[in-house]
Amino acid sequence: MIEEGILAKVNAGEMLPLMEEFYTIQGEGFHKGTAAYFIRVGGCDVGCHWCDVKESWNAATHPPTDVKQIVDNAAKYSDTIVITGGEPLTWDMSFITSELKKRGLKIHIETSGAYPLTGQWDWICLSPKKLKLPTEEIYKKAHELKVIVFNQHDLKFAEEQAAKVNENCILYLQPEWSKRDKVIPMIVDYVMQHPKWKVSLQTHKYLNIP
Numbered sequence: 001m002i003e004e005g006i007l008a009k010v011n012a013g014e015m016l017p018l019m020e021e022f023y024t025i026q027g028e029g030f031h032k033g034t035a036a037y038f039i040r041v042g043g044c045d046v047g048c049h050w051c052d053v054k055e056s057w058n059a060a061t062h063p064p065t066d067v068k069q070i071v072d073n074a075a076k077y078s079d080t081i082v083i084t085g086g087e088p089l090t091w092d093m094s095f096i097t098s099e100l101k102k103r104g105l106k107i108h109i110e111t112s113g114a115y116p117l118t119g120q121w122d123w124i125c126l127s128p129k130k131l132k133l134p135t136e137e138i139y140k141k142a143h144e145l146k147v148i149v150f151n152q153h154d155l156k157f158a159e160e161q162a163a164k165v166n167e168n169c170i171l172y173l174q175p176e177w178s179k180r181d182k183v184i185p186m187i188v189d190y191v192m193q194h195p196k197w198k199v200s201l202q203t204h205k206y207l208n209i210p
């Protein structure tokens, strides 16, 4: 059983279940190729069958960690911090982002948008999932839309999602990793026929870095 005081701090966003943190190169989307410090917060109940971090799902397996400690450490590594998960918006992101802001850091989020948007963000990567659609408000605020393509139907889903984002939002199709050999040719054709889209690859997996 988790102690009451800790639970209160987690609910306030002053502690978060931390799965892992690492300094690496953003592999995906608009900031691909740029060094950044990643904070991976545990907890997600969206349930994507192809999720590449299923170990993150159960928040109870990740130790509640003091946010100030996470932030002080992160600041040593990079001026750009990516908060991912799990689903970071499971938790209140207000405290961690205000602490990061105090230190003048750029803050990015990787999110499905399935829960209300909390926190202040310099960059929002919205990767919507059919199983739990994003909240209406995040479509207006997303800087990039990154739809994972597992099969043909996902291209239709991608268009439905693109119809909901703001006009400045950059549109990406990213192959689901295990299906990449089959899906990459499909994405390449699609992007050439519908050039408002761009290709995003999980380049860190080709580079063999975290």
Ligand SMILES: C[S@@+](CC[C@H](N)C(=O)[O-])C[C@H]1O[C@@H](n2cnc3c(N)ncnc32)[C@H](O)[C@@H]1O
Pocket (backbone or CB within 6 Å): 044, 050, 051, 052, 053, 084, 085, 086, 087, 088, 110, 111, 112, 113, 126, 127, 146, 148, 174, 175, 176, 177, 178, 202
């Ligand atoms: C693990 S998720 C964590 C953040 C958040 N839960 C989300 O889904 O956006 C980080 C990114 O990896 C993508 N992703 C997860 N599994 C993938 C896979 N097998 N192939 C390609 N992209 C994947 C997600 O869509 C998301 O853009």
Ligand SMILES: Nc1nc2[nH]cc(C(=O)O)c2c(=O)[nH]1
Pocket (backbone or CB within 6 Å): 024, 025, 026, 027, 028, 084, 085, 110, 204, 209, 210
């Ligand atoms: N290098 C690297 N880039 C990433 N971009 C998004 C990631 C994520 O899991 O959220 C990720 C990741 O896990 N590693």
Ligand code: SF4
Pocket (backbone or CB within 6 Å): 044, 045, 046, 047, 048, 051, 052, 053, 054, 056, 085, 086, 087, 112, 129
């Ligand atoms: S929403 Fe993100 S973390 Fe959750 S299952 Fe889907 S890809 Fe994995």
Ligand SMILES: [Mg+2]
Pocket (backbone or CB within 6 Å): 052
């Ligand atoms: Mg990843």
